[in-house]
Amino acid sequence: MKAITVPFKTTGFFSKTMTDYLDRDPKTTPFYHRFPELANFRAQIDEKQASFSPDTRAVLVKALEGQYQTTTVSAATREHLSKLANPTTFTVTTGHQLNLFTGPLYFLYKIINAINLAEELAQQFPEYHFVPVYWMATEDHDFEEINYFNFKGKKVTWNTGQTGPVGRFSTEGLDEVASIFAEHLGTSKNARALKELFHKAYAEKATLAEATRFLANELFGEEGLVIVDGDDSALKGLFRPYVQDELEQQLSHHKVQETIAALEASYKVQVNPREINLFFIKNGLRERIVLEENVYRVLHTDWRWNKEELLAHLEAHPEDFSPNVIMRPLYQEVILPNLCYIGGGGELAYWFQLKAYFEAVGVPFPMLLLRNSVQVMTQKQEEKLQKLNISTEELFLNQHELVKKKVEEQAVVSYDFAQQRATLQEQFATLAQLAKQTDVSFVGAVEAQEKKQLKGLAMLEKRMLRAEKRNQSDRVQRIQSIQDALLPNQSLEERQRNFSEYYLAYGPEFISTLKKELAPLSLAFTVLVLE
Structure with a gap:
């Protein structure tokens, strides 16, 4: 086994936003706080420690204890849950949707990055404790994005008519998917382990959130991973002031729009804010809250409130309010003593739109780390x-x-016509100058002839390439x-394949190899050659 690293830019699969960020292009500087390098974590620790209250820690720890009540907790995770109560404990966080059977491969890379970064920080700053966190996107409602995974070129899909936050979905019907998946696995030891893992997650757990927690805990619990479900009344209670601020002032819309105006001069904008960046969730529903003529309402429903009524509902039931893509990062940073968010290029691009909003509400903006990407190949x-x-x-x-x-x-003979094109263009440039000196009306004819000749040359080059390909x-x-x-x-295969393909071939050693080889702060693409 060996690992080779290449620059992200070399692959051609990463946006200009991300490659400029990694190159520390000055154009990206206004959109992030501190660059993700080890030396910068000291200042990030100090800033977060000064802003994160003991009361918030107490609520967080109690909520997590409740979330883990029915989960078998490893000693490492138990220690992390306990130490989160201490003012010297901080988190590094990644997040992911509740994709069926973890979805694409990069689910593993995100979490391994969080685990490895927490360990690296612990070595560098032994007076502090660092906890790797996986934030489950339980409140998302885009089921079509998560209801399948690919296995050896085939799509394994779960169909259900349920609606609303996907974390609340019943796993009913997934036993049939388990049977279909099992048919593709064979009878090896690793195949049996995958069948058991799928069955225990989706046939024995009641909701998709419980199933995903079980999976992540089975794969990474021994490494001390802490799994957070934001769809929690107590945690939503901590976020209540920011929800009220959003309902009354729509600050996120104004601040993110200001950032977009600055960002789009150089980069593609990832998401556009709504006037109110909140959903209302209730009884299989997750719909936008809008304000029209001083009346708050939930789209496609009969829910209506004036401001006083809505704020009273928020006070009594904060769990009914769900942040969208603009506000979810703030929710995470409000309830966690977090230092760094680890995500893919698309994720970090929308985080780039949020720094001014965080500053406006007085919440420290986390460091942003582009997760490792991996290409796996055999010898x-x-x-x-x-x-x-x-x-x-x-x-x-x-x-x-x-x-x-x-x-x-x-x-045997080069068919690259670059030199011929250059010569032709030089000749026509000379002809164009002569035309201007004799009769300007000839210029158009010269330009038309140049296009014709270059097109003909391109056709000859293509024919020679086709001939050489046949040879x-x-x-x-x-x-x-x-x-x-x-x-x-x-x-990239990490966006297409599921971890089960490699687990089938290599077993749990595949995950331990990834953990050994992935260095989150290397900021490079990894090619992993397996025996």
Whole structure:
């Protein structure tokens, strides 16, 4: 086994926002607080410690004890739950949707990053304690995004007519999905372990939140992972002042819009705020709260309040109010003694829109860490790449560009017409100058002829490439085959595959290998070659 790292930018799969952030481009500076490097955590600790109250800690610890009542808790997690009551304990957090059977591979990478970062901080700052946290997105209602996972190119799907926050969904019907999945696994020791894991999570647990907690705890409980469900009345009580502020002043909308105006000059905007960035959740419902002519109402329902009535409802039932994508990060940072959020490129891009809002409400903005990304390959696959003379960086090229480059390297006669194009353009530039000096009306004719000649040259180049591909058809097929195997659907495999494929082949050692090799603060893409 070996691990190779390459810059995120090299892969071509990461946005300009993220690559500029990792390069510390000054254009990104206004949108984050402290860059994620070890030395910066001291100031982050001091800032969070000064703002996080003992009362909030007490509510958090009691709420988590309640959430873990029916869960088998490891000694490491038990210690972390206990130490969260201490003013010298802090968290590093990642979050993820409640995807069926964890969904894409990067679910593992996020949580392993949180665990490894907590351990690294403990070594650097022994006077403090650090807890890795997985925040379950139990209040999301986009079921179509989470009701499946891919296994060896096939989609394993759960269909249900339930609506509202997905964490509250009953797991009824998932025993049928378990049977379908089991048919694809075989009878090996690892296959039996996967069947048992799926069955215990989805056939024996009542809700999707309970099932996901069970899965994450089974996979990472021994590492001390603490799992947080934000759909909790006591925790929502801590967030009540910010919900009231949102209902009365709509501050998030104003501040995020200001940030968007500054951000979009250089980068793509990830999310747009609503005037009120809250949902109302009740009895299988999660719908937006809107304010129209001094009346608050819930879309597509008969729920109506004036301001006094709504604030009274908030006081009595904070659990009925659910933050959307704009306010959920604030909720997390209000109830956790958190230092750093670990997420993918898309997630961090919308966090970039929130710094001014956090400042306006007086909550410390966490450090933002781009999670590790991993490409897994076998030694046999690595050998195939070497035989085809494909480097680690070249593996991530667009397939057309990769094939073109590799075919050209083996061609007896070069078909790259770059020099011919340059010569042609020089000649037409000279003709254009002559035309201007003689008769300006000829300029258009010169430009049209240049386009025609360049188009013809491009067609000749394509024909030569096709001919060379035919000559090297076996090599082309092997290039396409190995890249398709490693990058399914021409995408990073971490977004396509489920952990069960590698667990089936390697068992729990796959997860322990990831934990050993992933360095969260390396800020690099990892290629992991397994034996």
